[in-house]
Amino acid sequence: MPFNPFKLFSRPRVNNTKFWNPNLSGPILQFTTKMSGSLHKVPKVDMDKSGVFKYILLKVYDQEVDGVEPSTMVLRGYKRCNYHSDIYDEVQGKLIPFDCEPWGGGRISHDPDNKKIHIYGYSQAYGKADHEEAAKLIKNAYPDYTITISDEGY
Numbered sequence: 287m288p289f290n291p292f293k294l295f296s297r298p299r300v301n302n303t304k305f306w307n308p309n310l311s312g313p314i315l316q317f318t319t320k321m322s323g324s325l326h327k328v329p330k331v332d333m334d335k336s337g338v339f340k341y342i343l344l345k346v347y348d349q350e351v352d353g354v355e356p357s358t359m360v361l362r363g364y365k366r367c368n369y370h371s372d373i374y375d376e377v378q379g380k381l382i383p384f385d386c387e388p389w390g391g392g393r394i395s396h397d398p399d400n401k402k403i404h405i406y407g408y409s410q411a412y413g414k415a416d417h418e419e420a421a422k423l424i425k426n427a428y429p430d431y432t433i434t435i436s437d438e439g440y
């Protein structure tokens with residue numbers, strides 16, 4: 287897993303928090319902030335149907351099960367959001383009960399008439415997303431499209 291400096295600033299995840307009583311042999315209270323098993327229902331790609339807009343990659347986490355914390359990568363991009371952090375703020379609330387953290391951003395040019403999507407640029411807030419990963423996610427959502435990527439531009 288590549289180092290993600292923004293992980294340091296993400297919302298803390300609370301999976302299974304237990305309060306221990308030293309006089310007892312187990313937890314006296316256990317609570318969970320997430321529901322398990324529905325991570326596969328989260329759409330991998332949600333972006334505007336046309337135009338040029340900012341996007342972010344997000345790593346979405348489900349509840350830890352047997353010492354493993356299931357996760358998946360998703361892409362979100364909207365013209366209505368002026369900043370990459372606006373996308374994160376909007377999506378974070380929609381992904382409840384899951385936790386998420388930004389894994390970079392960039393821009394997308396979506397031309398539905400010609401079935402082309404171009405991924406480029408970076409986020410000043412979150413750094414450059416892995417455009418290859420973004421392209422894979424988009425290709426699965428738009429299999430008939432030509433997807434191109436570039437590290438040029440902002």
